[in-house]
Amino acid sequence: MRYELYYWPSIQGRGEFIRLALEEAGADYVDVARGGKRGMAKMMALLDGKGVTHPPYAPPFLKAGKFVIAQTAEILFFLGPRLKLAPRDEEGRLWAHQLQLTISDLVVRIHDTHHPVSGWLYFEEQRPAAKRRTKDFWRYQVPKMLGYFERVLAKNGGKYTVGKSLTYVDLSLFQIIEGMRYAFPRRMKRYEKKIPGLVSLRDRVAQRPRIAAYLASERRIPFSQWGIYRYFKELDA
Amino acid sequence: MRYELYYWPSIQGRGEFIRLALEEAGADYVDVARGGKRGMAKMMALLDGKGVTHPPYAPPFLKAGKFVIAQTAEILFFLGPRLKLAPRDEEGRLWAHQLQLTISDLVVRIHDTHHPVSGWLYFEEQRPAAKRRTKDFWRYQVPKMLGYFERVLAKNGGKYTVGKSLTYVDLSLFQIIEGMRYAFPRRMKRYEKKIPGLVSLRDRVAQRPRIAAYLASERRIPFSQWGIYRYFKELDA
Missing domain, CATH: 3.40.30.10 (Glutaredoxin)
Structure with missing residues (x-):
């Protein structure tokens, strides 16, 4: 196929x-x-x-x-x-999907830090709202959402988020950590001590042979100022 | 069960x-x-x-x-x-789910019109951003999203959104129209001519015996200023 x-x-x-x-x-x-x-x-x-x-x-x-x-x-x-990246039974499959949907919610929240008013306007046209939204995001949403995934991971033994082998949820959490490091390097540096399990999961994913090869290839598009994650110094206080 | x-x-x-x-x-x-x-x-x-x-x-x-x-x-x-409110085959079931996920995206957009900065602050503390976001929502997102559902419904014959009988997607679209009428009565009055199929679907859902009985019962919580849909006169220009 x-x-x-x-x-x-x-x-x-x-x-x-x-x-x-x-x-x-x-x-x-x-x-x-x-x-x-x-x-x-x-x-x-x-x-x-x-x-x-x-x-x-x-x-x-x-x-x-x-x-x-x-x-x-x-x-x-x-x-x-x-792709053998999720459980096959209904319960496990729904659990992985449920976590992925919560990751989708987080993605919207991350994007809206820099574009809280409109995706059709430049960041510079919505700067005050972006600063306030980012403050709220880091004060409430990051601890609540990443704290949740940290607990879910720990509850499952710390190696994988779902079941006994790698799933797409682990890969997506890798991408969340990577993206947040790009968008908020200073804030993440401070915050990462609170989510050691997720950071360690991120490292293990990065070292998987196929992922490592992919990340080093031209197929991996670099982070930029046009995606979900964008870096603005003033949002990374 | x-x-x-x-x-x-x-x-x-x-x-x-x-x-x-x-x-x-x-x-x-x-x-x-x-x-x-x-x-x-x-x-x-x-x-x-x-x-x-x-x-x-x-x-x-x-x-x-x-x-x-x-x-x-x-x-x-x-x-x-x-509950016999979705197709049983994988393709139909995924299609209904896909539409529902797009409804979920719309729900976030509706909520964020009145709370674009923070769910922890009052509307009055984020009024300028709310006005701008609402303008953007009505200019771009409503026509794009409701226009999409209008086309999907028409493509399927106009009676149901998915398949040949009622699904949860139809019920959810009813709720979207109801909520938007509560939050934006004036804007919706003008806009509804562009989505005659969805308005007619809303009417048919409202008339279904069990839904009509539910809506008339105390089990149906009234709309209020605490949900997804909230009415602010200044957002309903």
């Missing part, structure tokens, strides 16, 4: 959670929109929805045989057992 | 999407935290997570036999086929 991933070609964004899973599994996949103009045109045609039974609302989406599936967490739910 | 729903007892909030599904199906369920102090204590004990294999991050969550499941869209994914 060759999977077709559709996502914006110049950012990690939400697509990165899918890329990490496909890479760790050594799956046969093509990152369609990175294939130049023709790839982008193909993505936009599917988004537009004519001739697509189940038109996606937004990238990322995945084509897998007859399936066209959107929503990051749902794509991972679908791929999980197929 | 008696389902136990856990959600904040004084608001519709995200719990309402689950309540509507349970009510439409005539399911045997108890809204635990509405059972006074003891109910609230039971909810908080499960949230705290000691002795719970899969601790929920936040309400709503559902107890169904051995399962404790959180995240609104996941609860509906789980309940859907059990």
